[in-house]
Amino acid sequence: MKSSLSALSSSSSRPAVPEPRVSVWEQYKKCKYLLVMLIPLFLYYLIFEYGPLYGVQIAFKDYQIRAGIWESPWAGIKHFDYMFTASPEFYRILWNTVVISFYHLIFGFPAPILLALLFNELRIGWFKKLSQTISYLPHFLSWVVLGGLLITILSPTTGAVNAVLEWLGFAPIYFLGDPDYFRFTLVVSSIWKEIGWGTIIYLAALTGIDPHLYEAARMDGAGRWKQTLHITLPGIMHVIAILFIFRTGQVLNAGFDQIFNLYNPAVYSVADILDTYVYRVGLTQLQYSFTTAVGLFKNVIAFSLVLLTNYVVKKLGQEGIL
Incomplete structure (x- = not known):
């Protein structure tokens, strides 16, 4: 016994042998x-x-x-100078891009978070899976298909939406031809298409929250709302912060596919964005240098916004991407 203890003490007193470095x-x-x-x-x-x-x-x-x-x-910098000083449409198109992107950010970014929280509250397994599957389906359809579907549904003469409005006593609305309603239609249809797919990451993050935290909160008398406010949201805040940084970098990407398939000359004043402008002027009018300058300007702004948002997020105590 003494020999074993002495051997143990002698072995513990020996300096640790460093592991060989691997190149x-x-x-x-x-x-x-x-x-x-x-x-x-x-x-x-x-x-x-x-x-x-x-x-x-x-x-x-x-x-x-x-x-x-x-x-x-x-x-x-001739093309940049023309873009900022002589182009008659640039500032209007830039404003349209910022406004539409701002609407997408304010209303579209929180939507998957709210839906993920609602899915997380469902306790019936088959109903939860069915609801998630239905919400995912529009993501797999292209805007070419959805554009034709929306044009049919929102038609002021034969569309189902306007038929319901007329049945309720309202006048029909030309959602895709009225500048007052076009941006609203863009945002709502974009949320409908992507809200289900956007919940996947948040639902995965929700599974990483310790269930014992909810048990302790229930023992302290916290209801579902306080549990969501003090446990669920802080538990996925790091994911929200990272996705918000990525989303901010796409502020000037207002959705070329969607707008190109839905807009028309009647709503150019509110729907024409940088991407559609680059397509129309660059490919149809062959002004490649000017439209490349516009695209480079957009990417520089996006990169700057990513750096700025990452800095703000880290100052608020969350993990950034840099």
């Missing part, structure tokens, strides 16, 4: 099969994300198709 190359070699699986992802980003950055220089050139990007003459 970076050996770590890569150990995980070589995982790295091979990453090759398609690297190729995707190289070809489709970083490769096109070569064409950004078009914004600083008078691009000519026959001369190509490299041989086209330099123009400096």
